[in-house]
């Protein structure tokens with residue numbers, strides 16, 4: 001699935017939270033596995049993100065139908081998207097029931113990112129795909145800080 005509602009929960013990046021509509025097939029899969037992987041797509045991967053975000057695994061085999069290339073997880077049993085900018089393997093610790101939605105609080109088991117684009121923070125040339133809302137997307141633009149040497 002495509003998921004925009006994700007956030008870090010602590011400073012050390014040990015915990016994160018995601019919010020899911022419970023009718024999504026992915027909700028069922030995450031409940032069953034107790035694990036999930038967040039993949040960070042590049043701007044070029046928008047067509048794939050749109051397809052997985054507008055169709056349900058309940059009706060079609062998205063991996064097969066969209067020729068999605070997967071790689072085995074490192075610490076998780078859940079595979080991740082090949083060629084994404086980075087991925088974060090997570091183990092569910094708590095579920096918060098929010099009516100039609102659920103928030104999963106999860107512990108990060110393993111995280112990796114392409115060194116060309118990430119060295120603790122995103123590099124200027126990285127183009128991670130970010131959801132603005134509705135059918136609008138953006139990526140990183142201007143970087144600025146008065147608080148440290150310019151990167």
Ligand SMILES: Cc1cc2nc3c(=O)[nH]c(=O)nc-3n(C[C@H](O)[C@H](O)[C@H](O)COP(=O)(O)O)c2cc1C
Pocket residue numbers: 001002003004005006019020021022023024025026027049050052053054055056057058131
């Ligand atoms: C850009 C984008 C962001 C989305 N973000 C979320 C999200 O944060 N949470 C959610 O429950 N659904 C989100 N969706 C919708 C799911 O990706 C969509 O319902 C998907 O078909 C679910 O697939 P599944 O039934 O195979 O799990 C998003 C869709 C798009 C296109």
